[in-house]
Amino acid sequence: MAKPKVLFIMGPTASGKTDLALQLADQHESAIISVDSALIYRGMDIGTAKPDAATLARYPHALVDILDPTQAYSAADFVADASREIDQAVAQNRLPILVGGTILYFKALADGLAKLPEADPQLRSELEAEAAQLGWPAMHAKLAELDPLSGARLKPKDSQRIQRALEVVLLTGRSIETFWQEQAEKVLPWDIVPLALMPGDRAELHRRIALRYDLMLEQGFQSEVEALRARGDLSLNLPSMRCVGYRQMWQYLDGELSAQEAREKAIVATRQLAKRQMTWIRGWQGAVHLDSLRNSEQLLAQTLRQI
Known part of the structure; x- marks a missing residue:
């Protein structure tokens, strides 16, 4: 059918x-x-x-x-x-x-x-506060250090995706890219x-x-x-x-x-x-x-x- x-x-x-x-x-x-x-x-x-x-x-x-x-x-x-x-x-x-x-x-x-971890409200608030103080280019640099794959893919002003990638790597120790690959x-x-x-x-x-x-x-x-x-x-x-x-x-x-x-x-x-x-x-x-x-x-x- x-x-x-x-x-x-x-x-x-x-x-x-x-x-x-x-x-x-x-x-x-x-x-x-x-x-x-x-x-x-x-x-x-x-x-x-x-x-x-x-x-x-x-x-x-x-x-x-x-x-x-x-x-x-x-x-x-x-x-x-x-x-x-x-x-x-x-x-x-x-x-x-x-x-x-x-x-x-x-x-x-x-x-x-991809089976990504659920968002952690406390971690998200902490990242938003850090971004408000340092700016998203600095958060992008932090991401590039913790997760070089995502850091290379994302642009410094892509705040939403930078934030999510940081959440994932901080919660799991893994790059968000590896989750996409397992999709x-x-x-x-x-x-x-x-x-x-x-x-x-x-x-x-x-x-x-x-x-x-x-x-x-x-x-x-x-x-x-x-x-x-x-x-x-x-x-x-x-x-x-x-x-x-x-x-x-x-x-x-x-x-x-x-x-x-x-x-x-x-x-x-x-x-x-x-x-x-x-x-x-x-x-x-x-x-x-x-x-x-x-x-x-x-x-x-x-x-x-x-x-």
């Missing part, structure tokens, strides 16, 4: 993933499941380019607006939640369409997760159809990124971040506030950056994110690459042929 198909729509930011998913939903009895580490948060709408309320009402997206920005969410959480949503869609004879740009989540679902192959109950929306023109993608950020500003992104800051329980140490755009706007509101600097840094950070996403996707074996800059009818026709 053939396994049910599950469609992955992966791509860099501003590549038109959501638009394609909505067009597919008009053609197929389907269930859209978000694969985005920012869209999970309530109250973070403009800066994440979250579909508006009318769109979400017409095309419900699972795993959108499921957490408060104070809460953490891991790849393991995603795998559990997405697996449940996929099974539910399959039981209802709907095509699961997983769409987003958090490639780590896609890989965790497809390949399985077990997963036998999935579905057949994954991986589609990669990859822009054929890098300059056009960069233009779209800049236009989208300026549109966010027009839509009230500054007010959105002001409201988040006013809560008093959020900070730049939280994963939610490290999201591209939010960090730079927060720094502007703190007086660390001018408005122009915040805009430029946010756009550059988004370009860098897109570059990382494309690097991950290029390494995905068997992915069907589609030029995301083609007209939407061509893109839809190409996608329908895959399913």
Whole structure:
């Protein structure tokens, strides 16, 4: 008996993933499941380019607006939640369409997760305090000494991954890299159809990124971040506030950056994110690459042929 198909729509930011998913939903009895580490948060709408309320009402997206920005969410959480949503869609004879740009989540679902030790809240607090005092480049140097493999792989400003790698090596005496290498192959109950929306023109993608950020500003992104800051329980140490755009706007509101600097840094950070996403996707074996800059009818026709 053939396994049910599950469609992955992966791509860099501003590549038109959501638009394609909505067009597919008009053609197929389907269930859209978000694969985005920012869209999970309530109250973070403009800066994440979250579909508006009318769109979400017409095309419900699972795993959108499921957490408060104070809460953490891991790849393991995603795998559990997405697996449940996929099974539910399959039981209802709907095509699961997983769409987003958090490639780590896609890989965790497809390949399985390494059996990493659980986070230790006390150790995490100690590392955060140390980082606040010394800075993340110093923490990166510490990691390079304790775990040369991770130190070589991670960049000095990659605070989230540096912190996790330090936690693992301090808790276990082992490099996090060795856990990844032991990762077990997963036998999935579905057949994954991986589609990669990859822009054929890098300059056009960069233009779209800049236009989208300026549109966010027009839509009230500054007010959105002001409201988040006013809560008093959020900070730049939280994963939610490290999201591209939010960090730079927060720094502007703190007086660390001018408005122009915040805009430029946010756009550059988004370009860098897109570059990382494309690097991950290029390494995905068997992915069907589609030029995301083609007209939407061509893109839809190409996608329908895959399913």
